[in-house]
Amino acid sequence: MANVLHIVVCAGIVPDPLQTLEPITGPNGPGLKNEMVLPAVLDPWAASALYEAANLAAKNPGSKLWLVSLGPKAKLQQVMMTVAQKAGFELVPVDGPIGGFPDAHSTAAVLAEAIEAIPGLDRAKLLLFGGWESATRGAGVTLQLVGERLGITDQFQGVDQIDLRDDGSFEVLERVEGGKHQASVCAGTPAVLGWATGNLAEPRNNPQIGMANMRTIMPALAKAKAAKLEANGLHYVSVSLPKQQRTTRVVKDLTPDEIASELVEWIGAK
Amino acid sequence: METILVLTHADETGSTLTRASLEAVTAGLELAARLSASLTIGIVAADATGSAGTLASTGVRLLAVSGEAFAQARYASDAAAAEALCRASQATIVIAPGSSRFTRIAAGVAHRLGGFIDTHITALGGTDAVEATRWFYRQRVEAVLSRDARPWFLLLDAGTHAAFAGAPATAQVENVAVQLPEMRTTVSGLRSPSQGAQTIRPDAKLLLVAGAGWTKKQPDGQVHASEAGELILGFLQATGASLGSSKSLVDQGGEGEPVLPFLTHMNQIGQTGATPRHAKGLSTCCHGEEPHVVGWRFISDRRAISLDPNCGWSRGKADVVYIADAFQVMAKVNSLLDAKKA
Numbered sequence: 001m002a003n004v005l006h007i008v009v010c011a012g013i014v015p016d017p018l019q020t021l022e023p024i025t026g027p028n029g030p031g032l033k034n035e036m037v038l039p040a041v042l043d044p045w046a047a048s049a050l051y052e053a054a055n056l057a058a059k060n061p062g063s064k065l066w067l068v069s070l071g072p073k074a075k076l077q078q079v080m081m082t083v084a085q086k087a088g089f090e091l092v093p094v095d096g097p098i099g100g101f102p103d104a105h106s107t108a109a110v111l112a113e114a115i116e117a118i119p120g121l122d123r124a125k126l127l128l129f130g131g132w133e134s135a136t137r138g139a140g141v142t143l144q145l146v147g148e149r150l151g152i153t154d155q156f157q158g159v160d161q162i163d164l165r166d167d168g169s170f171e172v173l174e175r176v177e178g179g180k181h182q183a184s185v186c187a188g189t190p191a192v193l194g195w196a197t198g199n200l201a202e203p204r205n206n207p208q209i210g211m212a213n214m215r216t217i218m219p220a221l222a223k224a225k226a227a228k229l230e231a232n233g234l235h236y237v238s239v240s241l242p243k244q245q246r247t248t249r250v251v252k253d254l255t256p257d258e259i260a261s262e263l264v265e266w267i268g269a270k
Numbered sequence: 271m272e273t274i275l276v277l278t279h280a281d282e283t284g285s286t287l288t289r290a291s292l293e294a295v296t297a298g299l300e301l302a303a304r305l306s307a308s309l310t311i312g313i314v315a316a317d318a319t320g321s322a323g324t325l326a327s328t329g330v331r332l333l334a335v336s337g338e339a340f341a342q343a344r345y346a347s348d349a350a351a352a353e354a355l356c357r358a359s360q361a362t363i364v365i366a367p368g369s370s371r372f373t374r375i376a377a378g379v380a381h382r383l384g385g386f387i388d389t390h391i392t393a394l395g396g397t398d399a400v401e402a403t404r405w406f407y408r409q410r411v412e413a414v415l416s417r418d419a420r421p422w423f424l425l426l427d428a429g430t431h432a433a434f435a436g437a438p439a440t441a442q443v444e445n446v447a448v449q450l451p452e453m454r455t456t457v458s459g460l461r462s463p464s465q466g467a468q469t470i471r472p473d474a475k476l477l478l479v480a481g482a483g484w485t486k487k488q489p490d491g492q493v494h495a496s497e498a499g500e501l502i503l504g505f506l507q508a509t510g511a512s513l514g515s516s517k518s519l520v521d522q523g524g525e526g527e528p529v530l531p532f533l534t535h536m537n538q539i540g541q542t543g544a545t546p547r548h549a550k551g552l553s554t555c556c557h558g559e560e561p562h563v564v565g566w567r568f569i570s571d572r573r574a575i576s577l578d579p580n581c582g583w584s585r586g587k588a589d590v591v592y593i594a595d596a597f598q599v600m601a602k603v604n605s606l607l608d609a610k611k612a
Contacts, residue, residue, distance in 0.1 A: 015407070017408075017542075021407055021411060023411050023413075044541075044542045045542070101406065103386075104377075104387075105381075105386055105387075135407065135408050135541065135542070136406065136407055138390065138405070138406060138407070139388065139389045139390065140373055140377075140390075141376070141377035141389060142377075144376075144377035144378045144381075145381050148377075148378040148381040148382065149381070153345060153378075153451060154346065154454050154455050155375075155378065156374070157370070157373060157374045158370060160535065160536075173461065174370070174374075175370065175536060176343070176371075176460065177370055177472060178468075178470060178472055179462070179468060179469065179470025179471075179472075179536045179537070180460045180461060180462050181460065182343060182370070182457060182459075182460055182461075183458040183460070183461055184455050184456065184457045186454055186455045187454040187455070188454070197535035197538070197542070198535075201521070232417070232419055233386070233417045233418035233419035234415060234416075234417050234419075235415060235417070235418070236414070236415050237396075237401050237413075237414040237416060238413065238414045239406075239411060239412075239414075240411070240412055240413075241410070241411060241412070242410075242567070246572070246587060246588065247586070247589075248586055248588050249591070250579065250591050250593065251590060251591065251592045252579060252593045254594070256594055256595065256598035256599045256601075256602050259575070259592045259594050259599050260599055260600075260603040260606055261606065263552070263592075263599070263603050264603055264606045264607060264610065266550070266571075266573065267476060267550070
């Protein structure tokens with residue numbers, strides 16, 4: 001028997017990983033040089049959460065999927081042109097700053113408020129999804145804070161798998177130390193799941209899904225509320241690129257035997 | 271004046287503190303000494319007696335939450351335990367290991383106490399104020415930050431401090447009572463996702479990184495994925511190294527291309543994977559673009575084998591780059607290691 005789920009995925013937008021990042025300090029604190037013109041993508045681990053959520057919703061008819069995202073409207077629109085072709089969802093955009101330096105507690109407060117205001121969301125059926133860490137701040141705390149604000153005390157982080165059972169309970173595999181998973185069984189919704197990679201490949205772009213999504217995404221972006229993020233007493237003393245530059249020895253003229261001998265000595269060296 | 275609490279937890283035995291917890295104890299002792307602050311250590315364990323004995327020589331106040339409910343890592347029980355320890359200590363600064371167990375709950379506990387949290391801390395410094403160092407954008411930008419607000423939770427990355435090692439003795443422990451909420455989650459146990467050999471070894475001195483080149487066509491025009499797998503596993507067995515992988519190699523499994531069957535997303539390092547800490551790292555068949563380099567940020571001594579003399583590793587990121595065929599080199603390395611062992 002299928003379970004009706006209300007899945008909310010929290011996902012930010014981040015600079016494309018191949019971009020060169022240069023930190024700068026402005027009047028509002030640290031940021032990235034040319035941040036607004038850097039090509040952006042959906043946060044990778046949050047994207048895994050979105051694909052897993054779409055898969056779960058598809059397997060459970062009657063389920064609903066929302067994507068809650070905080071970022072500058074223009075950047076959100078740009079990223080959604082691609083993301084909207086991957087899975088069917090309803091976008092809940094919040095117009096706010098981009099980047100990793102704003103305080104996670106403020107971000108969580110804004111996201112929780114946006115989720116509480118979603119019309120028709122049944123919090124008893126809620127699965128709150130997101131990435132277990134972002135590719136910007138990478139703190140791995142925002143989703144937990146949103147969960148606490150929503151009163152959800154069954155939380156899982158580093159999730160790679162969820163298996164929903166007929167009775168509404170589900171088994172979760174979370175990453176723990178030593179390359180292992182911790183398996184847990186939760187009695188049912190509501191719960192928070194911070195996703196790692198999951199098991200699904202990135203869906204191919206489907207223009208039909210994209211067109212259906214964009215009918216609701218564009219009006220939602222137009223109506224997106226602006227959010228200001230509080231600093232909460234957070235000060236940045238310094239923000240810099242790592243200075244470490246190594247003097248690399250490029251070895252081109254050794255045979256495999258000679259290289260192997262050198263490597264074995266290196267491996268065994270104290 | 272600051273009041274510092276170090277939160278610790280036991281490992282799967284239920285009574286021995288994890289190495290990461292002992293590293294947090296060292297950080298707490300150092301910070302307390304520098305700030306002339308009072309220090310308390312909190313323990314979450316099924317049986318806190320053994321753990322407390324390990325900490326007896328610190329001479330600080332020890333608090334414990336213990337019982338069967340705390341034998342396993344679970345949000346509802348662990349968060350309640352940590353919250354109770356924080357309230358009992360009235361800490362203004364809470365230091366904890368960035369373990370999976372505490373990473374799961376620390377933000378929620380900070381919120382319950384009206385506090386704030388910063389994670390992945392790699393260093394604690396400052397003269398008058400506490401300043402914490404951490405990385406942003408997946409280890410690509412480093413920042414030093416401080417906070418006025420309290421309580422301030424700081425989760426330390428593993429390997430950033432020496433583990434506390436004091437002489438075991440009998441310790442005085444204050445047990446803290448916890449009002450547990452309804453438990454809706456049951457922990458079943460641990461599972462290894464790897465097929466066959468366990469290839470992720472966080473305590474290994476050496477990290478071997480396998481790139482997508484291992485499953486590409488070789489000079490004979492054929493793919494040699496099974497040979498690659500044997501070479502890699504042979505090397506891991508001979509050296510006790512941990513195995514990391516590039517995203518592209520792991521992703522091939524989902525794209526129907528030749529795969530190394532023992533690789534999972536758990537092996538992935540870099541922009542979308544882990545950034546492990548090992549003394550040495552050897553990269554094979556892996557190009558040196560920035561997302562991969564991120565995974566090497568905390569590897570001290572780095573070498574690479576690459577066919578491409580213009581590989582990113584040649585530009586100041588590795589200590590040595592060997593321009594050679596990794597299949598040939600690794601076969602010779604394994605032979606030498608076998609001979610050495612014999």
